[in-house]
Amino acid sequence: xxxxxxxxxxxxxxxxxxxxxxxxxxxxxxxxxxxxxxxxxxxxxxxxxxxxxxxxxxxxxxxxxxxxxxxxxxxxxxxxxxxxxxxxxxxxxxxxxxxxxxxxxxxxxxxxxxxxxxxxxxxxxxxxxxxxxxxxxxxxxxxxxxxxxxxxxxxxxxxxxxxxxxxxxxxxxxxxxxxxxxxxxxxxxxxx
Numbered sequence: 001x002x003x004x005x006x007x008x009x010x011x012x013x014x015x016x017x018x019x020x021x022x023x024x025x026x027x028x029x030x031x032x033x034x035x036x037x038x039x040x041x042x043x044x045x046x047x048x049x050x051x052x053x054x055x056x057x058x059x060x061x062x063x064x065x066x067x068x069x070x071x072x073x074x075x076x077x078x079x080x081x082x083x084x085x086x087x088x089x090x091x092x093x094x095x096x097x098x099x100x101x102x103x104x105x106x107x108x109x110x111x112x113x114x115x116x117x118x119x120x121x122x123x124x125x126x127x128x129x130x131x132x133x134x135x136x137x138x139x140x141x142x143x144x145x146x147x148x149x150x151x152x153x154x155x156x157x158x159x160x161x162x163x164x165x166x167x168x169x170x171x172x173x174x175x176x177x178x179x180x181x182x183x184x185x186x187x188x189x190x191x192x
């Protein structure tokens with residue numbers, strides 16, 4: 001059995017075939033996305049702004065950087081770095097001024113509750129924030145141990161959250177790139 005000498009064409013074809021096989025066999029993973037509040041305003045003209053990171057694969061929020069401006073109920077600006085896990089999921093976020101650690105009483109602390117029109121995903125996009133009769137987005141003061149009841153609150157008037165999608169490689173795109181490379185290699189072979 002004779003072994004053929006490797007030619008540039010054979011080397012290029014083998015390399016492209018290996019690359020296509022590796023790239024199409026690898027699963028693609030979405031990354032957690034940074035979501036930004038866009039024009040979130042409440043009934044007393046108080047506003048919320050900032051951002052947070054959400055990972056739809058693990059249903060976890062992180063890096064909360066949310067603030068509110070003063071209004072008639074929450075009368076000073078506040079930062080909301082803590083999450084109340086019992087009232088948080090892919091379509092809602094309850095952010096608190098202080099940490100809800102080991103049953104710490106949350107009575108009289110400020111909260112920001114965001115109720116999204118749909119679930120946050122790792123695909124990004126724009127989601128409206130719900131208010132009025134359809135949702136409970138509000139800015140207010142807790143009236144119970146776990147902030148499950150509000151004493152005073154402002155209802156939501158307008159706004160949304162937005163995030164840029166992170167592109168994931170497409171299998172067909174990678175196959176197409178491989179075919180283009182093989183066509184280019186064949187063209188080079190004909191010239192040489």
